[in-house]
Amino acid sequence: MNIIDRRRDSGGKSLVNRQRFMRRARALVRRAVRDASAKRSIKDVEKGGDIVVPADGVHEPILRRGGQGGKREYVLPGNKKYSQGDTIARPDEEGGGSGAGADGEGEDEFRFALSDEEFLDLFLEDLELPDLAKRQVMGVEETQPVRAGYRSSGSPATLSVVRTMRNSMLRRTALGRPRPEDVEALQAEIDRLDDEGGHDDKVAALRADLERKQRRMRLVPFIDPIDVRYRRYDQIPKPVARAVMFCLMDVSGSMDEHMKDLAKRFYALLYLFLKRRYKRVDVVFIRHTHEAKEVDEDTFFHSRESGGTVVSTALEEMGRVIHDRYPANQWNIYAAQASDGDNLPMDNANTVALLKTAILPLCQYYAYLEVGHARDDGAGEASSLWRAYELVASPDERMAMRKVSHRRDIYPVFRELFAKEGAKAEA
Numbered sequence: 529m530n531i532i533d534r535r536r537d538s539g540g541k542s543l544v545n546r547q548r549f550m551r552r553a554r555a556l557v558r559r560a561v562r563d564a565s566a567k568r569s570i571k572d573v574e575k576g577g578d579i580v581v582p583a584d585g586v587h588e589p590i591l592r593r594g595g596q597g598g599k600r601e602y603v604l605p606g607n608k609k610y611s612q613g614d615t616i617a618r619p620d621e622e623g624g625g626s627g628a629g630a631d632g633e634g635e636d637e638f639r640f641a642l643s644d645e646e647f648l649d650l651f652l653e654d655l656e657l658p659d660l661a662k663r664q665v666m667g668v669e670e671t672q673p674v675r676a677g678y679r680s681s682g683s684p685a686t687l688s689v690v691r692t693m694r695n696s697m698l699r700r701t702a703l704g705r706p707r708p709e710d711v712e713a714l715q716a717e718i719d720r721l722d723d724e725g726g727h728d729d730k731v732a733a734l735r736a737d738l739e740r741k742q743r744r745m746r747l748v749p750f751i752d753p754i755d756v757r758y759r760r761y762d763q764i765p766k767p768v769a770r771a772v773m774f775c776l777m778d779v780s781g782s783m784d785e786h787m788k789d790l791a792k793r794f795y796a797l798l799y800l801f802l803k804r805r806y807k808r809v810d811v812v813f814i815r816h817t818h819e820a821k822e823v824d825e826d827t828f829f830h831s832r833e834s835g836g837t838v839v840s841t842a843l844e845e846m847g848r849v850i851h852d853r854y855p856a857n858q859w860n861i862y863a864a865q866a867s868d869g870d871n872l873p874m875d876n877a878n879t880v881a882l883l884k885t886a887i888l889p890l891c892q893y894y895a896y897l898e899v900g901h902a903r904d905d906g907a908g909e910a911s912s913l914w915r916a917y918e919l920v921a922s923p924d925e926r927m928a929m930r931k932v933s934h935r936r937d938i939y940p941v942f943r944e945l946f947a948k949e950g951a952k953a954e955a
Contacts, residue, residue: 864945
């Protein structure tokens, strides 16, 4: 029999070697994916492609001939500068691999192609929704086997040897089946009396007893089909965690196109992360100016609106949706808010009160992203909304605050907000 592997491999490489490389250089590949994603647009973040890995990180072990000992002869091409016996000095500059310039410096690179699935898996690795705890039984999509006693038929894999042997022992005891060691002892006694001689009557009685015991052993088998038991399993619905993510975005007149672009990029990344990593996550989009309303995905990302800014309206709308559709005792509730920090001054107190008393007690996690423009000196006065939220975002509260002023900051900030606990500690 001949087995031919006809699976396609676009790179023309061995699948086994590819998987081995991915395992060995996973940390380098993951870092390269993060570097590449920071330069991509949101619409291209799902696509695979080539990534660049430093060549010094993927060295393979090789065998070289030792430089000491032995006798060697070299045949070199002719030249006009050196004669036989001359020592060739090592050049001062070090070669840099591809792209080396006149000064000898360059960057060693190893290009590696990733599929869309591989790129996304590495891109979203070490991210999670924090404190995903509340679980409910929903439908029958996912079930788990639970022990439910024993039965008399089943597959060999579910055979319960202990229960089968216990039933066998109880049946043999009840029916008086002789033990093999008793039969062997009786046979040994008969053999001993035969050797001694003069015990014919006793030997005859013992032989009759032996015959009865052997006949009963044949009639009462060691294991009977009635003894056999198989483990029984019932499939019950598996509790799964349900979560809802509220996306709150300021679309008032103070949000210029640059700020809206930053907010949309953050939410697009968040939406991709949720849909990729979780099956039971609802996403609710809420836009607000001086009034807030729940909208669909297309309206959230593409509709153009303008007006004043009253942040409390978004929190009120979020509270209404939670009350109507997402009971806090059944759903893990998360929220991500993006704003330029501008708010009606008289509304800040109402916003803080709503956040502290009505929203945060229901949320597993609340992330606030403030978008703005970068300053040359790197400094800037804190916005009124930022100062108001600082009164709430204490270590005891499940709330995080970050600022973003450039596209390149979106991905690092996103990872900070939704990194796993172990990854946060390591960072």
